[in-house]
Amino acid sequence: MKTIRNQLANVHKNKLLFIGSFTNNTSPNTLSFYSSSSIITHSPLKVKEELSHVEQASLKITNKDSLTNGDILLARALEHFRSIVGATNVATDEESLSRELADCSGNIRNVPAIVYPTSHDQVVQIVKIANRYQVPLNPVSSGQNWGYGSALPATNQRTVLLKMSKMTRLDMDEENGVAHVEPGVTQQQLLDYLQERNLDYTVPVTGAGPTCSLLSNALERGYGISPYIDHFGAATSMRIVLPTGNVHESMLDKMGGKHVSTLYKWQTGPYLEGLFSQSNLGIVTKMSIALYPKPEKVESFFFFFDDLSNAVSASKEILRCSNGIIGSVKLINNYAMVPMAGPYPKDQAVDGMLPQSYIDSFCKKNQFTAWNGVGNLYGSSAVIKAARSDIKKILRRYGSKRNIFLSANFVHSTSSFLNQIPIVNKTHLATYANVLSKSLELFSGIPNETGLRIAYWKSGERPTDKPWNPSKDGAGIIWYNPLIPITPQDLNSFTSMVNEICKKHKTEPLMTLTSLSDRCCVGTIPLLFDRNNEEEMKRAQVCYHELMNAGQKLGYVPYRLGIQSVNWLQDNNAVPPLLQTLKKTLDPNNILSPGKYGIF
Template identity: 25%
Template sequence: MARRLPPGVSDRDFAAALTQFAAAVGSDWVFTSEADLDLYRDAYSPLWGTREERLASAAVAPRSVEQVQQVVRIANRYKIPLYPISTGKNLGYGGSAPGYSGSIVVDLKRMNRIVEVDDRRHFAIVEPGVSYFDLYNYIQERKLRVWIDCPEPGWGSVLGNALDRGVGWTTGHFRDHFGSHCGLEVVLPSGELMRTGMGAMPNADTFAQFPYGFGPTVDGLFGQGNFGIVTRMGIWLMPEPEAYATGKVRVLRRRDLIPLIDVTNRLEHGGLIGLPIYDSPLASLIDPELTALTSRVDVPDKELDQFAARRGLPIWDLTLQFYGPAETVAANWSYAKRLVREAIPDARFEDGPTFRFPMSAQDQKQVPFRVSIGAPSLEGFSQGPVRSRFNPYPMDGHVFFSPIIPKTGEAALEATRVLADVMAAMRIPGLNPLFRPPQASIFRSLLLVVGLPISRTDPKINEASMKIFRHAVKLSAERGWAEYRTSPIFSDLISSVYSFNDHALRRFTEALKDAADPNGIIAPGRGGIWPKHLRKGRQK
């Protein structure tokens, strides 16, 4: 693909800026060749190879905060838009490609210092290039008694995932990665350096302990925002527990999901369990009768219950995860069974294994969900593009549709109907969307996640996925549901549904944008926030 210069920037000014970037960071760390810039394309873009694909004009990889400041000041001088990335592994949500074509990617992978890990106060301070694998290995090598909470896969940036509001697998307050961050260091659009919270106080030793400091809290502007480049972040870590155990609950009717979620909410919000994992043995069952049933979005729940009964299968499985002292873990599982029995008398239970810590790397392989004990992997990444009996013709990637829905069984059942509508348009065999419950990764809500297929060789697949995405956004918005993160190519679409009082939130953030970044150089369009001179191009 031909390189796209930043709109409104002359060849002469662009060349001058590149020369100054090279002087600031070293010529080896300014990338302009087509081969290099291919690495900054969104590998999962549904616009791959089209005129609308978002492409970088160049990339620059600073090594220090001072170099980031120089890059920002040079960009201001020539009014060149910048698009910062941490490790660029945000696949399904835009990858390493800029949201605005012609931007220069600021690749922070070289800023990979683990500044501190404290296993007495349970926090880490990291730079943007630190991956979950990096932080995990650092902790393991030093035999520190803390866990990270990581997503799947674990090759992404700890800082970057938090800023994009990623989620993980352990207990609720650690799964919320932005919610468990504490303190930011930011290069502002002017090139000035700022620290938030207690970090704003020189020599404070509580940067990663107390997030608020004094006065307004501004950290939220840098989560999915474009108000600066974050170069350091504190993150709270989970103290290593004595034990971890799982227990499984099985229920026989679709509408049992309503009391099941109510009970689980009581357990989780009371701090007694970690991530609850909802599933169904019918979700991937290949059966002609079930395929016929689930092809009808309005099929009555009773018919689905009767089918499951004939096959001798439960409708829903729920895996509960417990952390803490061994005695507490056992008591909490016993209490959970009592609550479920009171709500669903014919529920079935299966005791899972109990593991104790510290644990060897070999023993960790026996844990069903290794990410649930803070051990990163790449297994989650392999599921989409891998050939299987459910996916005989794997695509080249996917784009995520992921709205937030209420944390009730009623909303969850309705979400399966919405998912069935979306999946019917996708025409993917072997999947039974009426038995694919939303995820509970978000602590106080449920998350409906659909990966729409992407192909580099068949543009019709990409066109269909984008059409389905827009249809799904409409269906969700009608119910008051909206996405919590998205690929930059859909930022304007998602921003448009947050429309209370004539988009008061967006108007407010764009007023802040104009004040803090008058040249509009930091990630224009990210989060649906555009600088004044580009707002006319906002996609409806």
């Protein structure tokens, strides 16, 4: 029999008998395995049996004579996973893998199988089996982390995708406005739940759309629109499966305060729950999230500046005078207004991108300025009336070209009216009215897909008969999102840097500056490209890394990172040693998402 090299394994009495590599040159008809106490020899019949396990697991093996330890361990693990979740909830076929592993940032990873648990107990069992057979897992919720790697693991190490989209249990403490959600619960599902029960609370919406997970957005510290802008800040208790399969309980829970722990974020003793946000130290299978009470009225305001310094100063003052009734304030540059009008105007591009002259002409025609602001007020009619008066005074003082205050109901009625006029409903006016109507719905806590339009600007087809999914629909986007102090000096420095680098790489500098407080904002920069154009995709990736390096020199670094940043974190020695120590202690087999946020 031909010698089989490089790592073979045998599992005997539920114990791993071989880890390492061994070649038996003593007999052409036997095969040897390491054991903790001896070398165990197997006949060709045993080897054939191991190969049968691999084939039954539907794993693709290019050379059966070079079957590896990892192949056999993975095959055995998949057998157990099937026994836990059922055969239909383990996918290894090419069609499923291709569909689920598509990534709108152009990343490719080594994922041989996808496992779909339906309960917390199944996750516990899966993690224990993964440890037993040394099979890394990449846990995701809906897998829609678009622009950051979608559902893919951080590194190219062979990793099984643990997709928890079928874990959709949802219940609520109606009196206190706290929703208890599993990973698969989406924005739309929570909205349906609230509407069916006539509960006056607001969905913590984001621009990512109705089908995205509430739990995973909070864990990645996503931000929203209502005054509860910090979604992880609104998360209270969590049920956490540790990398060994044990389950973490907070001190407050263990003292007997299981209900009150869902109402009080900080628990008792050291706050450990924060370790499981933006990390690979555990799997959160349930989260309690405080919902913002539905206000009497929601009113949006829009303002327009040519000078960024004045726009920043006005925004800062508005945030301070309206604290508690305002969500975020966004400043959107002129380039970022163009995608509202429709697909990328390729016929207007010069040397691979839209020239400044086109942007200026577009904005003049549609009455946009260099910086276009939007904010939202939440409260009673009397409170909003008083805030509106204060905001108008501030905007006039700083020289806003014009100010507009609108309610969602008014815009929706106007949009419906325009769509009924044949001569208007095909024009940009109707398009803007529709986008504005959908935007104001979003500001009111109604999830929709209007925020996803930008992802399709250069490539991808927005489906009309199913939810939008930029990764599966062929869109190309990488997000760059650093934190910047809200000062005119910092934001002028940041925007100048972005303009220069993006244009150097023939990428339109679409910028939105979103306040996280009156002190700090996040710059959300979508690097858009045609995913069918290899050159464009590489340009966007190079542009991203140059922005990362240039921003770092200025002190502007991201609040959130995608899988494309693992090497950058390591190159910059950015991961604190304490995190590496915690990883090795909590996850001695490096099972959960190796390399996520640079943590191994």
